[in-house]
Amino acid sequence: MNAVNGGSAAHDAVDRRTLMLIVAALMLVMLLASLSQTVLSTALPTIVGALDGADHILWVITAYLLSSTVMMPIQGRLSDQFGRKPILLWAVSVFTVGSFLGAIATSMPILIVARIVQGLGGGGLMVLSQAAIADVVPARERGKYMGFIGVAFAFSSVVGPLLGGWFTEGPGWRWAFWINVPLGIAAFVVTALLLRKPARPAGPTRPDYLGMMLLSIVTTTLVLGVTWGGHQYAWVSPQIIALAVATIVGSVAFLWAESRAAEPIIPVALFKDRNFNLTTIGSLALGIAMFGSISYMPTYLQMAMGVNATHAGLMMISMMSGLLITAVGTGIIISRTGKYRRYPIAGAAVMMLGLYLMSTITVQTSRFLIELFMLVLGVGIGLGMQVMTLIVQNSFPHAIVGTATAANNYFRQVGATLGSAVVGSIFTARLLASLKKHVGAGSGAGSFDSNALTPDLVRSLPEPVRKVIVEAYNDALMPVFLGLVPLMFVSLVCLWFVREIPLARTVESNKHG
DSSP states (O other), X not given: OTTTSSTTHHHHHSOHHHHHHHHHHHHHHHHHHHHHHHHHHHXXXXXXXHTTOGGGHHHHHHHHHHHHHHHHHHHHHHXXXXXXXXXXXXXXXXXXXXXXXXXXXXXXXXXXXXXXXXXXXXXXXXXXXXXXXXXXXXXXXXXXXXXXXXXXXXXXXXXXXXXXXXXXXXXXXXXXXXXXXXXXXXXXXXXHHXXXXXXXXXXXXXXXXXXXXXXXXXXXXXXXXXXXXXXXXXXXXXXHHHHHHHHHHHHHHHHHHHHHOSSOSSOGGGGGOHHHHHHHHHHHHHHHHHHHHHSSHHHHHHHTSOOOHXXXXXXXXXXXXXXXXXXXXXXXXXXXXXXXXXXXXXXXXXXHHHHHHHHTOOTTSOHHHXXXXXXXXXXXXXXXXXXXXXXXXXXXXXXXXXXXXXXXXXXXXXXXXXXXXXXXXXXXXXXXXXXXXXXXXXXXXXXXXXXXXXXXXXXHSOHHHHHHHHHHXXXXXXXXXXXXXXXXXXXXXXXXXXXXXOOOSSTTOOOOO
């Protein structure tokens, strides 16, 4: 993008028509990345039943989150070194290959590998679509364009569960993966045509290979520890303790390596900026609460509430509609007023309320109230998610905006991975223990395998057995929501101390921090 990388003149060199085409291309990239996380939500119960893998249900989600989390800072830094376009095209290609592998998977291990490959590309898609906006739009105007990117995320969040439900009941769950193949090809073509190749940076570039390796080790040991802890191994078992030690040692080694690297993946200097540190904590908490609360809600709605996959997707629309409205609305308001500090604070407060309300759900709660509670949570998420990225981008020079954006997204995705893994681990362990204890010979249902439970099978069981299973799902998931409320309170306190730095009016004037 020669016109894009030319400093403060870059924004003037891009006319409105070209800018809108670039934004449309980046919206398609974000749609591709976010759709992969939402389309499986309603299809997941059927997938694990078809592949006989209820005890591996959390890995279908965690595998993608883990690999995408590792790749976020790596691809963000590489895009600062070599330009957005080549790294973005690589990410789209890898993601599309992973989607193809998922579509033809015949077992849970193959499906999990496919999700890992998807994540290797997906991490770059989400980060680079946001970083590329900063290449062409100054921070003062960026709010509304970040809002457009948020529209793609929210749109996929609304349509994804519906598509997953429709695929499950229609052509089959494999289409939850097949749909990404033509979208991936389209994203590749549009990106190749619209984004121009950037000028090579002055001087040689030196990729931080040691940092990449250490970051991968730290992220993997952290996620494995929280995923296996309390589920596959006891929290005080040698395996979990070893993973915890490896995470701590790896983190220290990573910080040491980054402090000495010529071009580090995550420069230690980022952590000297107050707003970066505070929004990083906020992003981490948001990721934990968001993915910890919504990843398993469609499964709960199908298993406990007895709705079909399509209806579960429709019920999730309330949450995603709240996210869409507030994400776009706050972006437009920020572009007009230049004020942004209040929105993440309000978002954390509203999320606390939404999580508390969701913790009160029982099998007797009306569907209207469930949708209302999810709407409240979605409003809170939308108020803060995109704004925290804007705050980070406004705190650093344009030359490292990709690195800063990726670092912030990395910690949010770490939160998403932790939220999904911890909630999934607790949910699965509590659920399987309850089913093993209560559903057996005494219930007259000793002949079925709890690992192969599907919504249709649950609905077909005798009422006494179905009631036990429904209660097990409710008791396994709802208490977790209440446990997330204190986390969002910590986030609120941290975000309260964010400094409201004036938003830059040109691409190259971001010199704060």
